[in-house]
Amino acid sequence: MLATMERVSILQNADELAEMILHSEIGENYLISLYKMRSDREAQQKISRFVSLKDMYEEVQRFGKYHPDYKRINLETREAKRAMDMHPTIAEFKRAETELQGILDEISMKIGKAVSEYIKVPTGNPFFESSSSCGGSCGTGGSCSCSA
Template identity: 80%
Template sequence: MLATMERINILQSAESLGQMVLQSEAGENYLLSLYKMRNDREAQQKIRSFSSLKELYEEVQRFGKYHPDYKRVNLEIREVKRAMDLHPTIAEFKKAETEIQSILDEISMKIGHAVSPQIKVPSGNPFFESLSSCSGGCGSGGSCSCSA
């Protein structure tokens, strides 16, 4: 029974922590930029264009440079992605998303290292990976260089 109550307390604390992140300046900025992006017709059109072209790009990548449309599709996907990324609403959202991700990475590191300094916490941020003995590849099945 104690373990069950302990788990409930941990889950409640995690929920509380999540609410604090959402109510922080970075969290509110993220939610506001998400709302703006979802309600910007031009941004949504650019996202849809990129998504549909991405499907074609993935098809072309299966055959590589031997596909007849390889060069055209590669050039077109880069142009569409650049136009999408440079759209002000989308750029603002991506910046807010990166900021909130950094906060979540930091929280994950602190929680993991509170349990044990040997805990491997995957992170997309090289700053946090340099603080750990793991290069971040443990959970991805990639080239992990940690000693575990």
């Protein structure tokens, strides 16, 4: 791949955009909340407990309701998830993460549409999805009767 001036310019612009996002209020809020969450010992314990229970949950799901610990593991996993999500520093981080993801989705859509209106940008946000019957991400080229 030959490096042309156009490609170099695109890469420089992408780096500048990334820097602008990182230094924006939303980007800085994300980094601060990430630091707080990683520094919070109680939050890290809750995350660690949830991850270990999640591994057990996945093992139990292989056998479903026939596993002897099915109900207990399901209940403990849900309780650990709720406790983790309700912890202030984790909740703050998740809000900041969602806000940053929204900005990144919006930028991705603008860049994609600048190239072509037919480019599918996987945002995971229904607000940005196309108005087709399948949400624009079926990948079947319209065989599902969507308007791809």
